[in-house]
Amino acid sequence: MKGETILTGGKRIHLGGIHSEGYYIEPTIIEGLPHDCRTNQEEIFGPVVTLQPFDTEEEVLSYANSTTYGLAATLWTQHLTRAHRVAGKLHNGIVWVNCWLLRDLRTPFGGMKASGVGREGGFEALNFFTEEKNICIKL
Amino acid sequence: MQKIQNYINGKLTAPLSGKYIDNYNPATGQVYSLIPDSDEQDVALAVIAAEAAFPVWSAMRTEERSALLIRLSELIEKHLERFAVAESIDNGKPVWLARTVDIPRAVSNFHFYATAALHMSTEAHAMGDIAINYTVRTPIGIAGCISPWNLPLYLFSWKIAPALASGNCVVAKPSEITPMTAFMLSELAIEAGIPPGVLNIIHGHGTKVGKAIVAHPKIQAVSFTGGTKTGEEISRIAAPMFKKLSLELGGKNPNIIFADCDFDKAVKTTVRSSFSNQGEICLCGSRIFIERSIYDKFKSAFVQEVKKLKTGDPLDDTNWLGAIVSKPHMEKILHYIDLSKHEGGNYFNRWKTYSFGWHSQ
Structure with missing residues (x-):
């Protein structure tokens, strides 16, 4: 190069x-x-x-996944199975295919690896801010 | 000069230290307001207020809490333009972006969680005729929320809205780089009738206020968005105290472009995903991988579009990019551009890793 x-x-x-x-x-x-x-x-x-x-899918996945971070990824292709295949192999908490920053507030938001711990958004956040208690009653 | 105030126990107050930090307008590089230089004493007062407010707030009917948060959402919407201009001046982002993204999203965050809380349900697990389990969810108590400077009110509200909606009291700290809209929110919280002590907003440095929130034994959950280094520090303090932790940290996001893409859309959106908000969004794609057969074509179309982008005064709607948030951050970016000039080969360099401190994302 x-x-x-x-x-x-x-x-x-x-x-x-x-x-x-x-x-x-x-x-x-x-x-x-x-x-x-x-x-x-x-x-x-x-x-x-x-x-x-890049030349191949394998090569670009190894580049894409090579950082310590894993927040978001964007993918541009018209090939349906390639989109699913590559999205599945990316180490990121959020993958956008043929778009970017399209947000539905109900969806889990957050990153893998050094990009964070836990998810925000939707009921995830309400669950985070509450504590669960299970009560078992013998009949 | 305007003095920003803390919001503790329903009142706007000065920091106990009496000290203030300069707040810069990044578009001009000039100081335009003063930020409380609060410390652990102010956090301690906020915790006392939150503790006192918790029994009433958590026992309040969900519908009533929801109505108060919807009222707050409506008040922000009513003052949208004022908030957008303030956000633009404080952060350097174009006012059109604050007007169409940041502030509307803060309105949505409160509305979304105010209504979501109405739909929370719990589960029961029957064990035939032996026993029945039911699971309840109760608010944690006092939640600590620490938010970054890049999307100030947007990310501040993204944390405090679910915390409040689920019945917690909150001690929150916005970034000291961009405190203005959080301060304006505290004024609206009073107007909306949020009971005193339910929401407390303490301004100041992360190393003082942020640390005090994370270390306070009565704050049982901490939600933080910011730099990975700071996240590490927060974990080190909070983990041995067994606090619940939610950390949204940095990114180095890939943007992968295959030859079979819809070319024009890919170019157009990549301009946005690269440079929206001056690239200061944790979701921006900074590594663009292009399949070799379209590399040259994509490069020339992309460069051509980017050359058309105007950078300048954030309050001028014809500018697509505004100012970088602070002088230290601008210098950090310029250092990285410099560094890149020595990395063409596998040139080893001695550039020291920049520490993000407690305030950035």
Whole structure:
């Protein structure tokens, strides 16, 4: 693979007037990085994404599942069985197929691995905030 | 300059320490309000208030609790525009996003859980003619809710709404980076008639207030959304105390694009999933994997669309991206961009892992 390239962005934006000391960063797209480098393993939590090519399902699953995190994944395909197959093998608490951030508040929300413990949403949250007690009565 | 206040036992109060933290407007880099620099003493007062309120709140008919929370939801809706502007100024997110996503979702969270609580049911298990089991669910008591800066009121309400709806009293801490809408919520809680002590909101640093909430022996459940490092610290304190813990932490989400996708939709949505809210959503996809046969085509279409996005003043509706939430966070992102320049090969670098502290996601 050729070296790292910033395809667009990569810099702070300096605006004028009252915004001259504001915190602005250009939306940034990077390609040419290996899947296991720190930029591709650690959470940046900003307007920075990387592009990486893949050849097979197996290969992309190994890349996708290679981080310590397991919150959400997005999958784009028109192939029904591939969508089910890949969704089933992703180590993420939430998988969106052909959409993103489509939320039904009843569904379990949360991550696997280092992305968290437990789920929020729907009755999951009401169960979390209550304690169960079982009472057994002999007839 | 506006001073944000704590909300303890139904009243808006100053922190016992008398100290305040500067609150920055990320769009201008200027201080625009002051945040209480509270500590464990303020948390202790909130717990006393919550403990006193719990017997009445937990015994209240579910319909009555539900009605109060629906009233709160309606009040936020009534003040939607004011909340959206405040959220935008405090966080740096575009006001159009706060207006269409953050604040409407906070309205929904209260409404959803106020009504969901009406449908809670419990189970019975019969053992033929030998015995019958029935299971009851009761509120835990006092719940601690700690929320992050990226979707301030949205995620704050996502935690306190189910906690309150199921009959708990709450001691909550919003992020000290974005405290404004939680403060405005406390004003509406008073107006809605939420009984004193049921909801308490303490502002300040995670290392003081967050830690005090997690360590307080009378807070039996902690729900936290934020960075993975902080989640680790919270577990270390709470686990030996056998507290219930709910942790929503970081992510590094993959976005996988196969050659047989609906190309235009995939490009359009990937722009959103990459850069919505300046990429400051734990659900954003930051690693985009593209099947090789469409790699170049996708790359050029995606880059072309992203180049059209305008970044600037969050209060200007023509901007698609606003400001990064804080100076330290902006510097962290820029450091990562710098780091990436040395990672093209398997170049080993000495960049130290950035610690998220108690406040970020």
